[in-house]
Amino acid sequence: MHTIVFIGSNKSGTSREALTISNEMGYFTVLITNRKSFIRQRKEFPEVHRMIYVENLLDKDKILSIIKDLEQEKSQIGAVISFIDPFVAFAGKLSQELGLVQMSIEALTIMEEKTNVRKHLKKLPVSPKYAVYQLDDPIEKVLNHFKESFPLVLKSPVSNGSKDVLLVNSADELQEGLKYLKKRLPNHTVLIEEYLIGPQYLIEVMVINGEISIVAIIDQEILNGTRFIITGYSYPALLSIEENEKLQTAVFSIIKKLELENGTCHLEMRIVNGEWKLIEINPRMSGGAMNRIIEEGTGINLVKETIKLFLGMEPNLEKTAMKCVYAKFVTVQSRGKLIKVTGRNRALKHDGVKVVFVKPRKGAILRKPLSLGDRYAYVVAVADTTEKAKRIAGKAANEIRFYLDPL
Structure with a gap:
């Protein structure tokens, strides 16, 4: 059996789509997960042929033992892949050890x-x-060093999905932010950065044998506040020729400096006084609705092409569509236990709406957004202009209502 082994997955989003696409491509799909809830909900993963629980997904000996058992069962391992942090590089190391396609592990x-x-x-x-x-x-020490530098951004060095990322505007907020992070961060290290003012964009990149391809540039809409919660994604980003040329130069300089020869990544960048600045870079494609946004806008199924890259096949990044796409995410403004959700079907009836997704189940505890994981629904809409796609997505998203029992 031609087999793909996935290290970790979320319940929805890019990593979950990868399981489905692996199955659709005809591969025996194995998910190694550290989530006991997935084992309990096994029937909800029909695309997964084998699901195996491992408490520590970075336990190399354990994972290799599982792969050896699969091979003894006549599984032919084609790839070991992860679409979620912090297992991307680890999956690449396993691939190298197994003699599979070589990714740029150091990068x-x-x-x-x-x-x-x-x-x-x-x-x-x-x-x-x-x-x-x-x-x-x-x-x-830090208060004296940064007393003339506000606003600042505090980050966990290993955060993702905007978790443990804080905007601070004064010495008092800086002190409170450091106290908060000290309780949460096991490694007791904080990255402190200047706050960059300007529009923010997400850039999806694939690198094949050193050839860099910018697959998509997406405009991001950020919720007002201190947590950098992105509530809207617009494709294609509307950039001037000069901005686009400068962006390409900046992205290429980053990729080359990191010596990424084979792999995927996404960057978040801002234009600051006409120049591009890097907010962050992650060694995988973005999660959530990103694959659907790109596919609706370009015709490229980036998850599928990423899997092909890991299998040693030639990815096809030729755009077969040119559409405007907007994804609107929904949050709540108070904490409570979910009683019910309404409006999904009404949202789907809006012309141009392609996807309506609601994440939480009845009984889940919802809260005001502290990270991207606290976005509880999204709508993806397509139109012939950016403004129209955004308007459709916004109206459809307004149909969705979360009824909460306050806590």
Whole structure:
């Protein structure tokens, strides 16, 4: 049996789509997961042929033992893949050890840790000012160092999905933010960066034998507040010729400096006074609705082409569509236990709506957004202009109502 082994998955989004697409491509699909809930909900994963629970997904000996057992059962392992942090580089190392397609492991490893990214890129003009603060150091040290630099952004070096990322505007907020992160971060290290003001974009990239392809540039709409929650994605991003040329130069300089020869990544960047600055880079394609946004806008199923890259096949990144797409995400403004959700069918009836997705089940605890995981629904709409796609998605998203029992 031709087999693909996936290390970890979320319940929905890009990593879940990868399981479905692997199955559709005719592969025996194996998911190794550290989520006991997935084992209990096994019947909800019909696309997975074998699901195996492992408490620590970074336990190389355990994973290799599972793969050896699969091979003894006549499975022919074609790829070991992960679409979620922090297992991307680890999957690449397993592939290397098994003699499969070689990814750029060192580059992927760097991208999984934000302080390493900043250190490797510090001489490039795309890099903001930053410092690494040890939470065991006296707080007066950092207060004195940054007293003239507000606003600032505090980040966990291994955060993803905007978890443990804070905007602080004063010395008091900085002190409170550091205290908050000290309780949450086991490694007691915080990345402190200057706050960059300007429109933000997501850039999806695939690199094949050193050839860099910018697959999509997406405009991001950020919810007002201190947590950088993205509530809207618009494709294609409306950039001037000069902005687009500068972006390509900036992205290529980053990829080459990291020495990424084979793999995928996505970057978040801002235009600041006419120049591009890197917010962050991750060693995988973006999650959530990103694959559907790109497929509706370009005709490219980026998850499928990524799987082909890991299998040693030639990805096809030729665009077969040119449509405007907008994805609108829905959050709630109070904490409570979910009683019911209404409006899904009404949202689907809006002309141009392609997808309506609602994540939480009845009984789930919902809260105001602290990370991207606190977005509870989304609508993807397609139209002939960006403005129209955004308007359709917004109206459809307004149909969705979450009824909560306050806590």
